[in-house]
Amino acid sequence: MATLAERLAAIETKIQDAARQANRLRNEITLVVVSKNHPAQLVVNLVDLGQRDFGENRDQEAAPKAAEVAIERPGLANWHFVGQLQTNKVKSVLNYASTVHSLDRESLLREISKVASNRGIEVEVFIQLNLTDDPERGGIAPENLLAFAEAAAASPGVKPIGVMAVASLDGQEERDFGLVAEASQQLQTVVPSARFVSAGMSGDFELAISYGATHLRIGTAITGSRPV
Numbered sequence: 001m002a003t004l005a006e007r008l009a010a011i012e013t014k015i016q017d018a019a020r021q022a023n024r025l026r027n028e029i030t031l032v033v034v035s036k037n038h039p040a041q042l043v044v045n046l047v048d049l050g051q052r053d054f055g056e057n058r059d060q061e062a063a064p065k066a067a068e069v070a071i072e073r074p075g076l077a078n079w080h081f082v083g084q085l086q087t088n089k090v091k092s093v094l095n096y097a098s099t100v101h102s103l104d105r106e107s108l109l110r111e112i113s114k115v116a117s118n119r120g121i122e123v124e125v126f127i128q129l130n131l132t133d134d135p136e137r138g139g140i141a142p143e144n145l146l147a148f149a150e151a152a153a154a155s156p157g158v159k160p161i162g163v164m165a166v167a168s169l170d171g172q173e174e175r176d177f178g179l180v181a182e183a184s185q186q187l188q189t190v191v192p193s194a195r196f197v198s199a200g201m202s203g204d205f206e207l208a209i210s211y212g213a214t215h216l217r218i219g220t221a222i223t224g225s226r227p228v
């Protein structure tokens with residue numbers, strides 16, 4: 001069983017190799033370690049190994065964890081919220097997260113804009129795409145992306161920085177990452193600065209890099225299997 005440091009280093013090597021193969025620079029790719037289901041101490045250990053960006057998907061778990069890490073290692077962790085976000089949790093999430101990867105509907109856009117402008121802050125958001133035909137899965141359908149992006153760009157306190165997707169579970173990652181890359185190009189025609197792509201998890205990040213992912217959300221490959 002490898003140590004945390006060894007797992008982090010192994011993933012780093014794979015990211016570098018995949019970037020080189022895709023003729024991309026390592027420093028245009030951000031590794032977000034998804035620390036859900038693990039205690040604050042794991043985040044502290046990763047901070048001490050030089051890792052700075054962390055992702056969480058539930059506010060109830062993330063808020064106390066971020067507070068604890070802020071005491072142990074002040075100012076060193078950047079928090080990304082990557083999970084489905086209820087509007088009544090936005091106030092809490094924006095206390096620690098500077099980036100939301102999961103902007104997936106208009107009511108959430110309105111709430112983030114309201115809270116951010118009240119506080120005089122700007123929140124970076126990825127627009128989450130729904131790559132399936134199933135509206136229940138959540139996310140913005142690619143055909144609605146441009147209208148939604150314009151609304152986001154016009155919302156005070158909100159800065160759209162790119163698109164986000166979770167590859168669907170049907171094993172068609174290449175098709176999915178291709179759609180994400182296309183959506184990213186479209187988005188940049190209306191918001192030229194929104195060039196980032198949040199895609200790729202433990203099982204598919206190398207492929208995601210070949211399709212232009214700039215933000216990898218990697219959990220178990222680094223953190224190990226999750227303590228219950």
Ligand SMILES: *Cc1c(COP(=O)(O)O)cnc(C)c1O
Nearest residue numbers: 034057082201202217218219220
């Ligand atoms: C848990 C999670 C991840 C990380 O998944 P792994 O397979 O553990 O790498 C990435 N993105 C989101 C939205 C998640 O909830």
